[in-house]
Amino acid sequence: MIDGVIFDKDGTLFDFRLSWADWSARLLAELARNEAHSAQMAEAIGYDPQARDFAPHSPVIGATAHEIAARLLPFLPGRDHQALTDRMNDLAVSAPMAEAVPLLAVLGDLRARGLALGLATNDAEAAARQHLANHGVAGLFDYVAGYDSGHGGKPGPGMLLAFARQMQLDPARVVMVGDSRHDMEAGRAAGMRCVAVLTGIAGAAELAPHADAVLPDIAALGGWIDGLGAR
Numbered sequence: 001m002i003d004g005v006i007f008d009k010d011g012t013l014f015d016f017r018l019s020w021a022d023w024s025a026r027l028l029a030e031l032a033r034n035e036a037h038s039a040q041m042a043e044a045i046g047y048d049p050q051a052r053d054f055a056p057h058s059p060v061i062g063a064t065a066h067e068i069a070a071r072l073l074p075f076l077p078g079r080d081h082q083a084l085t086d087r088m089n090d091l092a093v094s095a096p097m098a099e100a101v102p103l104l105a106v107l108g109d110l111r112a113r114g115l116a117l118g119l120a121t122n123d124a125e126a127a128a129r130q131h132l133a134n135h136g137v138a139g140l141f142d143y144v145a146g147y148d149s150g151h152g153g154k155p156g157p158g159m160l161l162a163f164a165r166q167m168q169l170d171p172a173r174v175v176m177v178g179d180s181r182h183d184m185e186a187g188r189a190a191g192m193r194c195v196a197v198l199t200g201i202a203g204a205a206e207l208a209p210h211a212d213a214v215l216p217d218i219a220a221l222g223g224w225i226d227g228l229g230a231r
Contacts, residue, residue, distance in 0.1 A: 008177065
């Protein structure tokens, strides 16, 4: 029996490459002195401007803005770490997100099943709430947390456990859904079931050893939950 689902955001609700390539390009254009400087910083954050894609090790995939800023600071002498983090978060709020699936229909179906819905992201909470609002689904979520919400970031379980406490759910009856190993590790640490989706950067071979199931996207989640009941 499943009573709640807590989602990662980027690569799970939203297509990672389509959404964050624009953010990365805007950030580098703002910070770089010239093309060579931009290329150095792009390499440091694992972003390929020509392909508009990310290396599997890119901190943009799973790290917090504070951690990504740390990768860039060596190329920005005199720049304040917190000021850079704040600017990155500001750019994230206005970053255009591309839905991985029709979110209103898919999330609405899960709510209709009586499931509590939460969001746990290593993005900032304000950016996460804005992205959900922009796509008309903020009202479907009972809980939203970012790395700066006071529960820590993933792969720690703090955000997930706070969702379970707030909604008075047994973590064993909650599913963590994400696109990265960090998500799966957070879910395991919280004592939740873990479902991986393939709308991020990581492939099935990387995710399968850490997940109860690997699905193409979150549209398949309802059927998977129904299958648990059938078994």
